[in-house]
Amino acid sequence: MHSFLRRINIIAECEELRWAVWSCPPFLFLVMGVVTIIGLLATYAITARFVDESGTIIMVSIVTAILLVIGNAVIHGFNKIAEANRMKGEFISIISHQLRSPLSVFKWTVDLMEHAPSHRASPERMTDSFRTLRDTAENMIELVNMLLEVSRFEAGTLILRPESFKLEELTQKIIAGYERYAHAAQINFSLDAPSDLSSVYADIERIKIVIQNLVANAVHYSIGPGTVAVGIARAGAFLRWEIRDSGTGIPVSQHRMVFHKFFRGSNAQHQQTRGTGVGLYVAKGIIEAGGGRIGFISEEGKSTTFWFTVPLVQVGVARRSSEAHEG
Amino acid sequence: MKKIIFIEDEPALQHALTVVLNDAGYQVVSALDGEIGLGLIKKEKPDLVLLDLILPKMDGFQVLEMIRKDPETAKLPVIILSNLEENSDINRALELGATTYLLKTNYRLEEVVEKVAGVLHTQESAR
Numbered sequence: 416m417h418s419f420l421r422r423i424n425i426i427a428e429c430e431e432l433r434w435a436v437w438s439c440p441p442f443l444f445l446v447m448g449v450v451t452i453i454g455l456l457a458t459y460a461i462t463a464r465f466v467d468e469s470g471t472i473i474m475v476s477i478v479t480a481i482l483l484v485i486g487n488a489v490i491h492g493f494n495k496i497a498e499a500n501r502m503k504g505e506f507i508s509i510i511s512h513q514l515r516s517p518l519s520v521f522k523w524t525v526d527l528m529e530h531a532p533s534h535r536a537s538p539e540r541m542t543d544s545f546r547t548l549r550d551t552a553e554n555m556i557e558l559v560n561m562l563l564e565v566s567r568f569e570a571g572t573l574i575l576r577p578e579s580f581k582l583e584e585l586t587q588k589i590i591a592g593y594e595r596y597a598h599a600a601q602i603n604f605s606l607d608a609p610s611d612l613s614s615v616y617a618d619i620e621r622i623k624i625v626i627q628n629l630v631a632n633a634v635h636y637s638i639g640p641g642t643v644a645v646g647i648a649r650a651g652a653f654l655r656w657e658i659r660d661s662g663t664g665i666p667v668s669q670h671r672m673v674f675h676k677f678f679r680g681s682n683a684q685h686q687q688t689r690g691t692g693v694g695l696y697v698a699k700g701i702i703e704a705g706g707g708r709i710g711f712i713s714e715e716g717k718s719t720t721f722w723f724t725v726p727l728v729q730v731g732v733a734r735r736s737s738e739a740h741e742g
Numbered sequence: 743m744k745k746i747i748f749i750e751d752e753p754a755l756q757h758a759l760t761v762v763l764n765d766a767g768y769q770v771v772s773a774l775d776g777e778i779g780l781g782l783i784k785k786e787k788p789d790l791v792l793l794d795l796i797l798p799k800m801d802g803f804q805v806l807e808m809i810r811k812d813p814e815t816a817k818l819p820v821i822i823l824s825n826l827e828e829n830s831d832i833n834r835a836l837e838l839g840a841t842t843y844l845l846k847t848n849y850r851l852e853e854v855v856e857k858v859a860g861v862l863h864t865q866e867s868a869r
Contacts, residue, residue, distance in 0.1 A: 508828065511827070512825050512826060512827075515825035515827075515845075515846070515847045516752065516825055518847050519755060519825060519846035519847045520752060520754045520755060522847060522850065523754070523755055523758040523759065523846075523850075523851050524754060524758055526758065526762075526850050526851040526852070527757075527758040527761055527762065527851060530762070530851070530852065531761050531762050531765055531851075532765065533761060533764070533765055534761050547754045551754070595753075596753065599753040599774060600751075600774060600798070635798075
């Protein structure tokens with residue numbers, strides 16, 4: 416009952432969408448309704464003067480149907496634009512926070528290196544601070560790269576440069592980069608991959624972005640102490656990569672939205688603003704452009720497992736690649 | 743020696759501020775999430791709390807609410823250190839009883855230490 420009353424409260428809905436009443440879709444729908452009624456009365460008044468009763472009924476029915484279809488399409492379009500605008504606003508707010516976080520690490524770490532006597536006196540601590548600055552710079556570069564990927568998707572200019580590489584070696588390198596943060600959050604990594612796995616044929620830089628996104632999500636949304644388990648296995652002509660966290664899970668009602676641009680799970684927003692809402696959108700775009708698939712299994716309150724597949728090196732491709740090297 | 747609980751989930755920020763606060767003569771006990779932080783506040787009986795807002799397990803708003811609800815900690819000074827700059831977040835924190843709200847990127851470490859000293863001084867004078 417409460418949700419029904421909320422749905423018909425047009426002013427509240429407009430406020431939620433942050434739109435002025437006169438440009439707010441639900442209010443426009445009301446206006447459309449009034450226009451429709453006036454249109455129908457006018458149609459009735461005019462046709463009743465020139466045709467008989469059954470002709471009037473048919474005319475009014477046709478006009479009603481046309482007005483309803485047009486009105487519904489227009490309002491649906493308005494609603495989509497309003498929702499997109501709201502999500503973009505939230506995205507800008509998230510990105511500005513995302514940029515502020517590493518910038519505050521830069522600022523305070525430099526302050527520490529410059530002014531704290533106890534810190535300056537220790538070469539180990541100074542080395543540690545340089546490492547923090549480098550890692551933070553890497554994070555910012557990752558963020559900017561991801562935003563550029565979104566822009567490439569939108570413009571349709573994404574070009575993949577596939578090559579042969581070992582997925583498990585790339586995974587190990589990425590995990591090593593996150594270990595420091597994971598350790599502080601009392602999270603352990605485990606990697607389960609057979610030693611005889613074949614190489615995959617994909618754009619290594621793009622797959623790196625996908626794995627970084629999935630590893631970062633698993634670490635940030637895990638509730639430590641816990642384990643983030645990564646597994647790689649053969650699946651036909653593909654390798655299947657998966658990561659299981661010990662996090663908050665994704666509510667079932669939001670499953671279909673997970674790979675949408677700017678989407679962030681309601682429970683994720685509550686706990687972390689590290690996510691930008693584009694990581695999984697980018698991951699899906701990259702994996703599918705390379706001929707693979709991506710998905711997840713989630714249990715709210717327990718864990719989420721994200722997985723993707725990447726094609727193995729084809730015989731012909733491997734031969735061409737080795738010929739090129741020999742040449 | 744005055745005791746400060748510092749709840750911050752970014753280890754680099756936690757480390758940096760802890761070092762300068764120690765150098766300034768404060769004892770700092772830190773936590774990486776809201777739940778552990780709240781437990782420490784009850785156990786350690788600090789003189790002041792430095793609180794981030796976006797935290798795992800329990801966010802800073804919830805921690806602040808719990809601090810103010812508990813008669814033992816209701817008057818404890820709480821300085822918010824966050825990068826959330828929306829007016830709605832700032833107003834919410836102040837309405838919940840934050841002593842002051844600092845945007846991390848707008849303050850240098852020594853300025854945060856000065857703010858801490860100022861809040862503790864005001865608290866002492868009020869007694």
